[in-house]
Amino acid sequence: MRAKHPARKARGSRSRRAITLRVIADEAGVSPSTVSRIINGTAKVSDQLKVAVQAAIAKHDFRPDAAARGLALGRSLTIGVLSQAIDSPFYAEGLRGVEKRLLQAGYAALFMSGNWNEADEDRCLREFIDRGVDGIIMFSGCLADSAVRRYARRVPIVVTGRSLRGPRIFSLPVNDREGARLAARHLIEAGHRRIAFITGAENHPDGLERLSGYRTALADAAIEFDPHLVAEGNWHEDGGFRAVNGLLDSGRRFTAVFCVNDQTAHGAYLGLFRRGLKIPDDVSVVGFDDLPSSSYVLPPLTSVRQSVHELGEQSAEAILAILAGRRPRVDPPQIKVIVRESTRRL
Amino acid sequence: MRAKHPARKARGSRSRRAITLRVIADEAGVSPSTVSRIINGTAKVSDQLKVAVQAAIAKHDFRPDAAARGLALGRSLTIGVLSQAIDSPFYAEGLRGVEKRLLQAGYAALFMSGNWNEADEDRCLREFIDRGVDGIIMFSGCLADSAVRRYARRVPIVVTGRSLRGPRIFSLPVNDREGARLAARHLIEAGHRRIAFITGAENHPDGLERLSGYRTALADAAIEFDPHLVAEGNWHEDGGFRAVNGLLDSGRRFTAVFCVNDQTAHGAYLGLFRRGLKIPDDVSVVGFDDLPSSSYVLPPLTSVRQSVHELGEQSAEAILAILAGRRPRVDPPQIKVIVRESTRRL
């Protein structure tokens, strides 16, 4: 005869759970299976037992162990979310959007930072897989398509900012090029013809797309592209700062500068300020991303907005849909330029 | 006789792992126990077996299932990290610091947002516990001490920004009051006597501490505290904006405004700008937190710096120490005012 509670060696960790399905079951005088069924609403159970069990659960404030449930179910109710940096103001809003939607669905987000480099991104995805996430959301990133496809064999992936097709992959393209074209056109329509462009770091696709949109707008207006008017930044404030300085030092004339993102524009602001140049009187500036802080910068920055927050929510919805066996369907957030006070008519 | 691989019902989920310890073991001709030992370096194993097993592991790119390991070990190698918002520029740096240190130690951070309210903070901590985190890091927050103590019975907790003693609780106090005193003193030493203060939202302790530091500095300099000079903000830009407007509308004279945090100061910048007031010529402004963006704001903002990044790293180190059974020891990051261009001598 087997004892109902075989003596168990208390193995190490004091964090071993004190209350388990078993103790709830004993207390309510039922089997663990029944408790499980009640908790999960996974079968009809007589009201009588239900009441007893619920009382025991309430009494102990019991919640089933996630690891055990995960193991039994093969699901972790966790989504791996890769951004480039947990402290990047750009991704921040997106993460917020993801977190919100996932929470509503009972999922948790496991956030990790790819640090703008392929090796780290790869490490993160691996870690996600190892930790048994049910799905992955990648905010852009420079990981090779082939690698993404490989990981997608293990778990569904939604990627933003690139268009990548494949089984268990869903992508939410971001219209960087169009946004950039719109921004440059705005400047052109205001009479600017000598428009400098400050890039991001080289390898990232978004930056290239934005550069390309800028060139398209120029071409549309029959303005010749001047390579001396493009300066290299690094997506961050300091890059924008150095880049405007370089531009100014070059002696090349320009009446406006279009920055690959708002952080770069903020850096450019300081560079211009240091040279005693007024925005927009001496030079107009436009950014990209429309960070929350850009409405508060002086003067408030004209920027192209594509609601990363919405993008985050949509990514979450997409991964949830895939997990539920539905086809994700989204209409990409509208992209438009928010005109504020950093640009003026020439 | 029991078959070595009893036929198993393939239960649902296609994400069921294909390769397990079992298959590696079979392939290398050893038992799962041995594979486990090799992976964990948990016992001497003959080189011969080791080689065979490692080959099989490499071939399949095998990594043990985290949920299973977690269940067996009673540890998840995950730390729950509560901040007020995943997209707050203030906490961002701290999260970054945590992530970095945790990663080095092989732990992952599970980030969740408390949204500046007790109910959400409580929900997050619960979720952490349910998900079996090995420890929790809380960035300030307004959850009642008693609740923190209760959760600490389940898992060690390190809290920043408050001093809370208790078993399995370690706190990293943040010297808000002293920082605020220093900032206000800086203004006073520059000749200001009518110094306005913009607060955070009411309930948060940090804000009260900062207000108190401001009052101390005033008292030290024998300047009478004028309640009409304190305006209520909300920790965010819009609150700062509205607050300066209120101050200006009140007709009360002031030559400087000390803001409870940098975001508030950024909002105040815009408010002043809209009224045609120059910083620092017409009014000096000082913030608190020294956000990265504050060096790029125009003019660069004088602010008190307490390195949240460092605080994050220290929190991570502390929780790691506790888990390793060591006593955490940290020297709190130095607090000082970074003088930039938003303040001038009267």
Next chain:
DNA sequence: CTGAAAGCGCTTACAG
């Protein structure tokens, strides 16, 4: 040094 077995805390066919 190595394997068979029990156990971690759940879930869910299977059999009443």
Next chain:
DNA sequence: CTGAAAGCGCTTACAG
């Protein structure tokens, strides 16, 4: 409707 049992994929005493 309900329980006993097997299984999820690991780890680790226990016994050679």
